[in-house]
Every structure is written in C-alpha cells, then in structure tokens.
Amino acid sequence: MITESNESAVAVRGLTKDFGPVRAVRNVDLAVARGEIFGLVGPDGAGKTTIMRMLAAVLRPDAGEIVVDGVDVVAEAERAKLHLSYMPQRFGLYEDLTIAENIFFYGALFGVPRGERIARSQELLEAAGLLPFRRRLAGQLSGGMKQKLGLICALIHTPRVLLLDEPTTGVDPVSRRDFWAILYNLRESGVTIVLSTAYMDEAERCSRLALLHGGQIRRCDTPQHLKEAMPGALLAIAATHPRDVRDAVSGRPGVLGALLMGDRVHVRVDDAERRIPELRAAIADQGIADAVIAPAEPGIEDVFVALLGEETPHEP
Amino acid sequence: MSPDNPAVLAEGLTKRFSGFTAVDHLDLRIEKGEVVGFIGPNGAGKSTTIRMLCGLLRPSEGRASVAGFDVGRQPEAVREHIGYMSQKFSLYGDLTVRENLRFFGGIYRVPHGDFNERMRFAISMAGLEGREDALVRTLAGGWKQRLALGCAILHRPPILFLDEPTSGVEPEARRLFWDLIHELAAGGVAILVSTHYMEEAEYCNRIALIDGGRLVAMGTPSELRQRSLGGDLFEVDCVPLGAALKALGSAQGVIEAAIFGDKLHVVLGQGGLSADELPRFLADRDIRVGSVRPATPSLEDVFVRLVSTTRETRAAS
Numbered sequence: 288m289i290t291e292s293n294e295s296a297v298a299v300r301g302l303t304k305d306f307g308p309v310r311a312v313r314n315v316d317l318a319v320a321r322g323e324i325f326g327l328v329g330p331d332g333a334g335k336t337t338i339m340r341m342l343a344a345v346l347r348p349d350a351g352e353i354v355v356d357g358v359d360v361v362a363e364a365e366r367a368k369l370h371l372s373y374m375p376q377r378f379g380l381y382e383d384l385t386i387a388e389n390i391f392f393y394g395a396l397f398g399v400p401r402g403e404r405i406a407r408s409q410e411l412l413e414a415a416g417l418l419p420f421r422r423r424l425a426g427q428l429s430g431g432m433k434q435k436l437g438l439i440c441a442l443i444h445t446p447r448v449l450l451l452d453e454p455t456t457g458v459d460p461v462s463r464r465d466f467w468a469i470l471y472n473l474r475e476s477g478v479t480i481v482l483s484t485a486y487m488d489e490a491e492r493c494s495r496l497a498l499l500h501g502g503q504i505r506r507c508d509t510p511q512h513l514k515e516a517m518p519g520a521l522l523a524i525a526a527t528h529p530r531d532v533r534d535a536v537s538g539r540p541g542v543l544g545a546l547l548m549g550d551r552v553h554v555r556v557d558d559a560e561r562r563i564p565e566l567r568a569a570i571a572d573q574g575i576a577d578a579v580i581a582p583a584e585p586g587i588e589d590v591f592v593a594l595l596g597e598e599t600p601h602e603p
Numbered sequence: 604m605s606p607d608n609p610a611v612l613a614e615g616l617t618k619r620f621s622g623f624t625a626v627d628h629l630d631l632r633i634e635k636g637e638v639v640g641f642i643g644p645n646g647a648g649k650s651t652t653i654r655m656l657c658g659l660l661r662p663s664e665g666r667a668s669v670a671g672f673d674v675g676r677q678p679e680a681v682r683e684h685i686g687y688m689s690q691k692f693s694l695y696g697d698l699t700v701r702e703n704l705r706f707f708g709g710i711y712r713v714p715h716g717d718f719n720e721r722m723r724f725a726i727s728m729a730g731l732e733g734r735e736d737a738l739v740r741t742l743a744g745g746w747k748q749r750l751a752l753g754c755a756i757l758h759r760p761p762i763l764f765l766d767e768p769t770s771g772v773e774p775e776a777r778r779l780f781w782d783l784i785h786e787l788a789a790g791g792v793a794i795l796v797s798t799h800y801m802e803e804a805e806y807c808n809r810i811a812l813i814d815g816g817r818l819v820a821m822g823t824p825s826e827l828r829q830r831s832l833g834g835d836l837f838e839v840d841c842v843p844l845g846a847a848l849k850a851l852g853s854a855q856g857v858i859e860a861a862i863f864g865d866k867l868h869v870v871l872g873q874g875g876l877s878a879d880e881l882p883r884f885l886a887d888r889d890i891r892v893g894s895v896r897p898a899t900p901s902l903e904d905v906f907v908r909l910v911s912t913t914r915e916t917r918a919a920s
Contacts, residue, residue, distance in 0.1 A: 330773035331744055430645050459644030459799050460906050464861070471862045475845050487774065488802050488903060492864045510864060525825065530789055546778060547785050549638065549807040550823040584899065588774045588802060595775065 294357060296321045296448050296479035297342065302351035304337055311337045313502040315351070319481055319495075324474055326493035327483040328587065334502040335483035336376070339452045342481065343373035356447045356479075372446035376453050378437035382426030386417060386436055389425050390443060397444035404443065411439040415469055431462025438469065449473065451482040455489060467492055487588035498591055505594055510587060517590045519543050520559040523583035524566070525551040526575060535573040536566050544596065553583060555593060608671050610635050610762050610793030611656060615665030618651050618816075625651040627816035628665060633793045635761070638784060640807030641797040642906065648816040649797045653764050656795070658682050670762055683712075686755035690767035694751055696740030700731055703739055704754060711758035725753030728783060745776025752783060756792075763787065765796040769803060781806045801903040810902075814910045815917070827905050833912075834858045834872035836900045839881065840893035841867065847890045854884065859908065868898065870908075 297319035304312040312334045319325045327335045340346035342353060344364035353360040356370035380389055387408070394404035412418045415435040420428070425436060434454060441449065455463045470480055482493070490496050490510065497507040506513060526532045533552045537545045541562045544555040556562040563580055570578045585593075611633040618626040626648040633639050643649050654660040656669055658678030667674045670684035694703050704722045713721055726732055729749035731742075739747060748769060755763065765784075769777050784806070788794055796807065804810050805824055812819045812827070820827060841847045844862055851860040851867070856875010861868050871877065876884055882892040 330776075457645075459647075460801060460903050461644050461910050464903075464907050468862070471844075486800070486802075488901060494865050530785060547782065548805050548824070549640070549809070550825055586802065591774050592778065 294321075295319055295354075296323070296356060297325075297481060298352075298354045299342070300352045302338065302341060302353065303349050304341060304346070305349055311502050312341070312348075315502075315504055317497060317504070317507070319479060321479050322474055322477060323494045324470060324480045324482070324492070326490050326496045327481065327499055328485075328487065328490045328496050328591070329483075329499035330485060333499040335485075335499060336452055337502075338499075339373070339375075339450055339481075339483055343371060343450050344368055345373065369444070370446060371448040371450060372441040372444065373450045374437050374441040374452065374454060376456065378433075378440070380425045380433060380436060380440070383424060385422050385424055386412070386428075387421040389436060390439055393440035394443045399444050407443055407445065408439070411442055414472060415439055416465070429462070431458050431465065434458050434462070434466060435469070438466070442473070447478065449478055449480045451480065453483050453485065455484070455486065463489070487586060487591065490587045496587070498587075498594065500595055506590075513587065513590050514585050517585050517593050519555045519557050519593065521583045521585045521589060522554045522556060522559060522563065522566070522580055523551050524554060524570070524578050524580050526570075526578040528575070531573060531575055532570055532578055535570050535575065539565070539569055541565070544593070553589070555589070608668075609633060610637075611667070611669050611795065613652075613656070613665070613667035616652065616655060616662055616667050617664035618648075618655060618660065619663045625816050626655070626662075629813070629816070629818055631667075631811060631818070631821075633762075633795060635793050636788050636791050638788050638794045638796065638806070638808045640804045640810040641795055641813070642799065642801075642804050642810055642902075643797075643813040643819075644799070644910065647813045649813065650766065651816075652813070653687075653766055653795070653797060656681075657685060657687055657764060683758075684760055684762060686758070686760035686763045688751050688755040688763070688765050688768055694739050694747060694754070697738060699736050699738055700726070700742075700750060701735045703750065704757065707754040708757050713757050721757050721759070725750075725757060728786075729753045730779075743776070744772045745779065748772050748776070748780055749783065752780070756787065761792060763792055763794045765794065767798055768796065769798070769800065777803075801901060801906060804902045812906065812909060814913060817913075819909050819913050824902060827902065827909075828900050831905045831909050832858070832870050832900050833908070834870045835878070836898045836904065837869050837871060837878055837881070837895055838863070838898040839867040839869055839885075839895050840865070841885055842891050846888065847885055850885065850888045850890065868904070 295318045299315060299317040302312055302315040327338060329335055341348050344360045344367045355367055358367045358370055360367040390408040412421055417435055455466055484490055495509050497504045524532050529547055529550060529552045533545050533547045536542055536554055541557045542554060543557060546553040559582060567580060609632045613629055613631040616626055616629040629652060641649050655662050655674055656667055658674045658681035661675055669681045672680040674681050704725055708718050726735060731750060769780060784794060809823055810827060811821045844867060847867055848860055848862060851857050851869060854876050856872050858870040858872045878895055881895050885892050
C-alpha cells in the first residue's frame with residue numbers, strides 16, 4: 288500500500304554511471320513514496336550498489352537527477368546527507384570500541400547534540416534488543432548483532448530516508464527476521480527505506496520492487512503484481528522421483544521451463560488448464576504413478592528468471 | 604564402500620572446544636544419490652560438523668563414517684573419497700581455467716592417463732568449452748562456481764561436501780548449478796550442502812536443520828512445512844498493520860503473527876480464533892480487513908519457528 292503524497296521521498300530520473308567501458312547504471316528512473324520499503328533486487332553486478340551509492344551522495348552520477356526528501360542530491364550533497372542515512376555492505380564499525388561507544392561516535396559525527404544522542408541511543412538500543420550488550424566490544428558481536436549495531440549508528444541522527452545496501456547478506460534467518468521487525472517499526476514511524484538485496488525471498492517483504500539486470504530496471508511493481516504478471520503459470524509436481532518427472536515433461540509443447548526441486552518439480556507452462564491433462568498423460572506414459580500436480584505460487588526468483596529468460600541469452 | 608552402507612553416518616557426533624560444545628551428539632545419515640541440505644544460523648555448528656566429516660577435525664565424542672571409513676581413525680582414506688567446495692570457491696584468479704583444473708587434478712592425485720578425460724568432463728559440465736585459456740578472474744560468478752565444482756569432482760568422489768556454494772550468483776546460473784548437483788546425485792554421489800539461503804533448501808531431497816550444535820529437525824521440504832508450524836498459515840491483508848499485529852499477538856489460538864511486506868502472516872492453532880472469525884475479530888478493533896487467505900509456509904517460516912521453539916524448550920529445561 289502506497290500512501291499518496293505529492294512529493295516522493297526519493298525521485299530519480301535518467302540516472303547513468305559508467306566505469307570505463309562498463310555501463311554500470313543505464314538511464315534509471317525511480318519514484319519511491321514516503322513510508323515505502325522499496326527493494327532494489329538483482330544478482331551481483333546488476334548495479335544495485337552503484338545506484339545506492341549515488342542515492343547516498345557518495346558517488347557522482349554521469350547523468351541524471353536525484354532528489355531525496357526534497358533535496359537535490361547531485362547539487363547539494365552535504366545538505367542531502369542530513370536527510371538520509373546510508374548503510375553500506377561493510378559498515379565501518381570500530382571493533383575495539385563498545386557498542387555504546389560506536390553509537391556515541393557516529394552521533395558526534397552526524398552532529399547530534401549530546402543530550403539527544405544519549406536519549407536516542409537508549410531508545411534505539413532498546414528497540415534492537417541490544418541494551419544488555421551495550422558494553423560489549425563490537426569486534427565480539429555475531430553477524431546479526433553487528434548488523435543491528437550498524438543500523439543503530441545509521442539511525443542516530445533520525446534520518447527521513449534510510450538507504451541499506453544488502454543489509455542482511457550473510458545473516459541467518461532468525462536474525463534476519465529480527466532485523467526486518469526493526470525495519471517495519473521504522474516505517475511505522477515514517478522513515479522511508481530503500482534497500483538492495485540479492486535474496487529473492489527477502490524481496491517479497493518489500494512494498495515495491497525494482498528488478499535490476501545489467502544496470503537497467505526491467506520491472507518495477509509490488510511483489511504481488513510482479514507475480515501476477517509472470518508470463519505463463521507455475522505448477523508443482525510432487526513425486527518420489529522428481530527427476531523422472533522432470534525428464535518426462537521437459538521440452539513438451541507449452542512447457543516454458545522445468546526446475547528440479549528436492550521433492551518436486553516446478554514447471555512453468557503457457558496455459559495451466561490446457562497443459563495439466565497433457566502433462567498428466569505424459570507422466571503416466573513414463574510409468575510414474577505417484578505424481579501429484581498442483582498450481583504453485585511463483586516466487587520472485589521465478590518471476591526474475593521468467594522475465595530475463597525471454598529478454599536475454601545466458602551469461603555473460 | 605559396500606553397496607548397502609550409507610554414504611555418511613554420524614552417531615552422537617560431538618565436538619567440544621575448551622568449555623564450549625560446538626556440535627552436540629549429532630546423528631546424521633545420508634544415502635547414496637541423496638542431496639541433503641544442512642541448514643542453521645551462523646555458529647550453529649555446520650562448518651565444524653563438515654570439518655569433522657572431512658577428516659580435518661577429530662571428534663571429541665561419538666563416531667562418523669564417510670564412504671565406510673571412520674573419520675577419527677582413517678582421515679586419509681576419508682579425504683580421498685570426498686570432494687569439498689567452499690563458499691570462496693578457492694580458485695586461482697590469475698590462472699586459466701585449464702591451469703586451475705590441472706592444479707586441482709594434481710592435489711587430488713588424478714591418474715595421468717585419466718586426467719584429460721576428467722578435465723573434458725569438468726569443462727563441459729561447467730559450460731566452459733572454448734574458454735579453457737581464459738583467466739579465471741575474468742569469468743562471471745556462475746561460471747566460477749561451476750568450475751569450482753568441476754575442480755572438486757575431478758577425482759570422482761562418491762561424496763561431496765558443499766559449504767555455502769552459491770552466494771552472489773545470478774538466479775539463472777544458480778538454477779544451472781543445482782541442475783548439475785542433481786545430475787551428480789543421479790549418478791550416485793551423496794551430497795551435503797550447507798546454506799542459509801532458504802530458497803536453496805527447497806532444492807534438497809532432505810533437510811537437516813541444526814541449531815546450537817544439535818539436530819532440530821530432519822525431513823523432506825514438504826514434511827517440514829507440514830508438521831512444524833504447529834498450525835495453519837494465513838495471509839491477512841489489513842490496515843493498520845501495527846494495530847492488527849498488537850491485537851493478534853495476545854489473541855487466543857494465534858501461534859504467531861508477523862508483518863510480511865504489506866500484509867500479515869498469521870499462524871492459527873487449534874481451539875482459538877479461527878480463520879473465519881478473523882475478519883470480525885479485527886473489525887471489532889477498528890482494523891479494516893481486505894482478505895484472509897491460506898498461504899504456504901516458506902522454509903524460512905519453518906526454520907524460524909523450529910529454532911525458536913527449540914530454544915524456548917531448552918531455556919525452560
């Protein structure tokens with residue numbers, strides 16, 4: 288759900304960046320509404336980090352406009368930094384300082400007055416469940432805790448727009464879920480969040496997604512709409528020997544793709560109603576008696592592969 | 604290895620480091636031709652277990668046999684029968700594809716007469732025909748990953764350990780990689796893959812979930828999905844989400860409620876609030892409800908649920 292507002296939290300037009308001969312970002316347009324959790328999704332090398340760094344005013348675009356919270360990021364980089372906060376993949380925590388000292392340091396860096404710094408850090412530590420550990424050295428924290436500490440440091444000056452570059456890479460699912468609970472709370476308090484991720488399942492938690500590939504946005508919509516727009520329909524065929532099922536259905540008319548999973552096969556077909564009886568017959572012809580065909584909900588990864596499969600050949 | 608023995612058998616496998624138990628009486632059985640996913644949070648004991656199974660680390664207690672050899676007493680024999688690929692791929696970027704293969708062929712003592720044929724197989728498997736002389740650092744992630752797999756299987760090991768093999772690889776390339784894994788399994792290779800990509804767990808025949816060094820659950824992806832949530836999962840479209848979450852958090856019969864994108868994921872157990880009553884329950888609390896529909900739990904839902912229940916039980920005992 289996107290709240291209507293006459294001004295976007297992040298507005299990008301014609302964003303382009305080359306590194307020598309490599310066109311890292313090509314003519315990207317984006318509009319992120321206030322209160323959104325917006326996801327930039329794509330594999331390594333798709334341009335996610337480059338876009339993030341330009342939004343954060345740490346990298347100058349070759350062409351294009353960026354406005355964050357009403358501030359022209361390209362023309363007024365320093366002023367923009369008061370409105371946004373950027374957490375890069377490797378957030379610079381001081382490992383030989385404690386949690387509390389790291390937060391205090393970042394607060395000073397962002398010019399947060401001392402009294403406010405203490406109150407704010409208390410509140411953030413509490414929300415992240417790190418209060419009991421505040422005297423522990425950052426170097427002794429688990430990956431998930433470091434990530435939370437990075438987030439607290441990035442939030443100490445109460446930014447209106449939060450930019451997170453692959454914040455949960457290498458973080459286990461339990462810590463990842465805690466991290467997301469914090470993000471949802473931030474959103475409730477009015478912060479707009481733009482994050483990048485290579486985890487397709489994580490992408491489903493965003494309010495809207497931009498699917499990036501080769502420096503371009505291929506699709507931009509809500510996860511639900513992206514799934515509905517996936518060409519064809521997805522079927523799950525469960526069987527004791529899914530591999531035999533895969534071999535029986537691969538290459539048949541109307542089969543757009545067959546993916547072998549642990550205990551089933553995911554088959555993308557052009558028309559489910561028409562193909563289910565055909566596939567059922569083809570599977571029975573191979574002497575497979577225990578196959579069960581059911582419609583399956585596609586994931587974002589299915590959407591990605593389906594869309595790109597139609598547009599681009601294999602790598603590189 | 605005799606035909607009926609499991610490829611990997613661990614019984615009560617335990618590793619203690621000064622005062623800390625990294626792996627705690629772990630039982631694990633992997634059959635030939637099986638792909639088993641090894642899933643757990645950071646620090647759960649995945650790598651320690653794999654290192655013991657590779658014969659690199661001596662168990663403190665319990666036993667494990669790999670390819671019929673005891674990991675504690677016959678580590679050399681174990682290492683000859685396994686392939687290992689880690690998340691860093693361990694390839695030499697400034698060597699060519701062919702040079703990397705030759706190097707690993709040497710390490711694994713592939714007989715001279717067999718090497719060319721094995722190398723051809725690895726190259727075609729990785730889809731690297733025509734790029735034998737390319738420097739490895741110039742290859743895209745997916746190709747590097749498949750080459751690393753090719754290197755790990757040059758000596759045709761019957762058992763393969765893959766430690767988080769696919770981070771940062773394109774979805775399409777990742778799917779190709781999994782096709783290869785299944786291809787190898789079809790040829791009888793037993794494969795243990797550790798990952799914390801939940802999407803990837805779906806590709807495994809069975810999943811072993813560990814936390815705090817102990818096995819929490821083991822089963823096929825569907826089995827785990829069916830039995831571990833303790834109730835049925837529903838996706839609830841409603842506003843405002845925060846208020847709905849608070850109301851449901853204390854409602855009877857609600858096992859879990861969490862925000863998921865712009866909706867709520869709610870697990871309902873027996874004998875409390877039912878899915879039919881849910882819209883009314885929320886409407887009474889000034890929450891607007893769009894829809895309530897049954898949803899398939901993801902393996903991440905399962906994982907989080909199982910790990911938190913086990914931790915609660917342990918804390919209580």
